[in-house]
Amino acid sequence: MSDHTDPHHRIEPLTARRIHADAAEGLAALLVDAVDSGASVGFLAPLSPAEAASWWRAAAEETERGIRTVWASYGPDGAVSGVISLVRAGMPNQPHRADIAKLLVHRAARGRGLGRRLLETAERAAAAEGRTLLVLDTETGSGAEALYRKAGWTRAGSIPGYALTPDGVPHPTTYYYKVLERGRDGA
Numbered sequence: 001m002s003d004h005t006d007p008h009h010r011i012e013p014l015t016a017r018r019i020h021a022d023a024a025e026g027l028a029a030l031l032v033d034a035v036d037s038g039a040s041v042g043f044l045a046p047l048s049p050a051e052a053a054s055w056w057r058a059a060a061e062e063t064e065r066g067i068r069t070v071w072a073s074y075g076p077d078g079a080v081s082g083v084i085s086l087v088r089a090g091m092p093n094q095p096h097r098a099d100i101a102k103l104l105v106h107r108a109a110r111g112r113g114l115g116r117r118l119l120e121t122a123e124r125a126a127a128a129e130g131r132t133l134l135v136l137d138t139e140t141g142s143g144a145e146a147l148y149r150k151a152g153w154t155r156a157g158s159i160p161g162y163a164l165t166p167d168g169v170p171h172p173t174t175y176y177y178k179v180l181e182r183g184r185d186g187a
Contacts, residue, residue, distance in 0.1 A: 008075065008076045009073040009074065009075050009076075009081050009082070009109065009112075009114050009117075010073065010074050011071050011072070011073045011082075011117060011118060011121050012071065012072065012074070013069060013070070013071050013125075014063070014070045014071065014072050015063070016060040016061070016063040016064035017060075019056055019057075019059060019060035019063055019070060020057060020060045022056070022072070022080065023053045023056035023057050023060065024049070024053040026072075026079060026080030027052070027053070027056045027072070027080055027083065028049045028050075028052035028053040028056060029049065029052075029080070030080050030081075030082070030083060030104055030106055031043070031047065031052040031055065031056070031102075031104065032047050032048075032049055032052050033104075033106050033107055034104045035047040035052075035166045036166075037107050038165065038166055038167075039104070039139070039142070039166070040139040040142070040163055040164070040165045040166065040171060040173075041102060041104065042163075043055075043166065044164060044166055044167075044168060045166035045167060047166075059085065059102075062087070066088070067087060067088055067090065068085050068086065068087050068088070068101075069085065069086045069122075069125065070083060070084070070085045071083065071084050071085075071118060071121050071122065071125075073105075073109075073114055073117070073118060075109060079106075080106070081105065081106050081108070081109040081114060082103075082104060082105040082106065082109060082114050082115065082118050083102060083103075083104050083118070084100065084101075084102065084103045084104075084118040084119065084121065084122050085100070085101040085102045085122075086098050086099070086100060086101075086122045086125060086126055087099040087100075087101050088131075095130075096130070096131060096132045096133055097131065097132075097133045097134070097135065098126050098131045098133075098134055098135075099134070099135050099136060100119070100122055100134055100135070100136040101136070103115060103118060103119060103136075103144065105118070115144070115147050116147060116150070116151060119147065119148075119151055120151070122134075123151075123178070123180065126180060127180040127181065131180060132179060132180050132181070133177060133178075133179055133180070134177065134178045134180060135156075135175065135176070135177045136148070136153070136175070136176050136177075137162075137173045137174065137175045137176070138173065138174055138176070139163070139165070139171055139172075139173060139174075140158050140171065140172035140173060140174045141172075145174060148176045151178075152178060153176040153177065153178045154176060154177055154178065154179075155174060155175075155176055156174075156175040156176060156177055157174070157175055158172045158173065158174045158175075159172060159173050159175075160172045
């Protein structure tokens, strides 16, 4: 873990019920904050709280079906400060693989190692359930790329103009992967 890790943010897995309960408030506010700060996480600005809450309700349904696991971090005041998802591959020939998705840290909580802690939490859980390959994509040139490289992820390549930034500009996306050992992270 980073020397700058903030121990005051607790991380816990969220049940589908908890995601539904937090969707309209903390989780939606976190997603809106990410888009407002320019993160290319699938939405265009301005993202309304209602649209963000709707996305989280769909994520809760995936959690209910065992497709997605969501962990949230909570600051000392109880507010959602970050989130990460592990999304399992759905095809029969990919039981060993999962995707890391929606790693978000609120602007007020950045720079303290929380993103790294969330990533390590998802990696450990994936390894514990026998996943040996994780994949993610991120906006090329974003601050997240440095996090993934420091955490031992391998760059697979970039695709130009893959997604629009929140302001509607086409931007490249870079794919990363990490090979895990069964039962523990391979970092």
